[in-house]
Amino acid sequence: MERPLTNHIDKGREPLNLAEYERVGGYKALRESLTSLTQENILQLVKDSNLRGRGGAGFPTGLKWSSMPSSSNSPRPRYVIVDADEMEPGAFKDRILIEGNPHQLIEGMIICAYVVDSEIGYIFIRSEYTLAAKRLKRAIAEAYEKGYLGFNILGSGFNFELRLHISSGRYICGEGTALTNSLEGNRAVPRHKTPRQTESGLWGMPTLLNNVETLCNIPHIVDKGAEWFKSLSKCKDGGTKIFGVSGKVKKPGAWELPMGTTIREILEEHAGGMRDGVRFRGVLPGGGSTEFLVEQHLDVQMDYDSVQKAGSRFGTGTMIALDDHTCPVGMVHNLESFFARESCGWCTPCREGLPWTARILKAIEDGRGEPDDLKVLESHTKLLGPGRTFCALAPGAMEPLQSALKFFREDFERHITDKRCPWR
Amino acid sequence: MEMLSDEIKSEIQCGTGACPTRRCAILEALEIVQRRHGWVSDERLKAVADFLNLTVEEVDGVATFYNRIFRRPVGRHVILVCDSVSCWIMGFENILVHITKRLGIGFGETTPDGRFTLLPIQCLGACEQAPAIMIDGTLHGDLTPDKIDEILKGYE
Ligand SMILES: Cc1cc2nc3c(=O)[nH]c(=O)nc-3n(C[C@H](O)[C@H](O)[C@H](O)COP(=O)(O)O)c2cc1C
């Protein structure tokens, strides 16, 4: 089975330097893009590949790129930004990709910039990714030296400047419009979604934002074509995906597998199943802000539409397993405390509602819960749901809660009637 | 006393050369001050504001939003303990209790000898090595209480 994204990643050693990366075919796609393909050619390739954004929302990448206004009648500079803020609880895939092969990301980014006619790019990386940032810095310097970045790249007349921005921290910075505010030196609160960032983003200029993993796929699509990319997958979305599993499994980790691999295969074959002595109870399939799936969903394929049909969200594709020795109320309390702390405070339902849900969950966990508490929690899942808040943080926070109330209701009730946590 | 040395000023000027607005320089300037002094005091924050020709409120509004800008003094080493969900499942609480017992400090506190400050952090993106902590930018995963004792010895 082909693993284009991780083929040259070996955790035990330093990532490929520029010369080594070139030796395994690196920057060939960039060369081809700049010398023999038009921007329209490449855009069509990306569209045909059925690549969907790996940052959580699964937006078709080709469509997103084509929403950049035509460069003849829009202001300059035009920006492309890579979202490397990875802080979703349970997610660690972008770190692996950057640490493992920084040139792959840089190449994908330059091709992207060429297609949408952008001259300045930012990689927005979280501050705790120190090793990834160090390796990126070195790779960016190599790429400048070789002439893949900077002025008149490969004699094509295309210029592209790449900057690395190390974030000062906060989960909300990963949200696209909040990220823009952060880069501008503001508090990282989200912005209105209209006009779109592609029209008016960073400093009011056309701005395209993509996730790390999304862009890492680009050189391979250019190199081997859309049909090949689709053939990697077991569903209609193209490509492979870095799936991860954490929690009490035998072999927590991440693996590049075909898009559409079943949850069961990922959990049981790749993660080795649950540790001895504990049993599987549920899984957050796409990170902390997705809905629990349980035993009956194990054969669901991990792709955007199938996971949605099963009642959850594909998210980042990094799963967190819940076992029978871990209290589901405690787990949801941990998640809601995270979201409450990370709320940017801009809109009232989220700023006030999340701490309230966290407090109620704490009370239930400590044996101080009241029968009405479950109703209050349920009302929050509606009041903080989609469309009620300024950005997607609060609705995302409600996903694990809402599904836990559905699948683990007895556990909540037992806490309240027994006035204690049965797991403590 | 001059709150920002000429060296820091030129570093700020240099580090923010590509910024199209003065606001855009705030975080970089604060990070530079913090790298040098460990944290950002009221006086230095005002000096940054003056230097960038912004108000104190503009700069502090930004400074207090971000969790990696320290507006209070910190110890020589900052321990970030991941308290997010995968680490929680894998025993974050034991790790925290152990560190607290060893150092006699809880979250937000600094040891009296100024050696360590203890802070919580969002998912460190190392969930496959949970529970995990980070000290001064170095990640330590798959932690057990014994391992922690060994690791702490390395930071004086
Ligand atoms: C609260 C919040 C946090 C987010 N954090 C990240 C992140 O750390 N990395 C990321 O790529 N996308 C993150 N996203 C999603 C981005 O807003 C955006 O959808 C994505 O980066 C777009 O890239 P893609 O089309 O390549 O997926 C976050 C969204 C929300 C609502």
Ligand code: SF4
């Ligand atoms: S939903 Fe929460 S994070 Fe999003 S804008 Fe409102 S307060 Fe901020």
Ligand code: FES
């Ligand atoms: S939850 Fe601790 S590293 Fe991800």
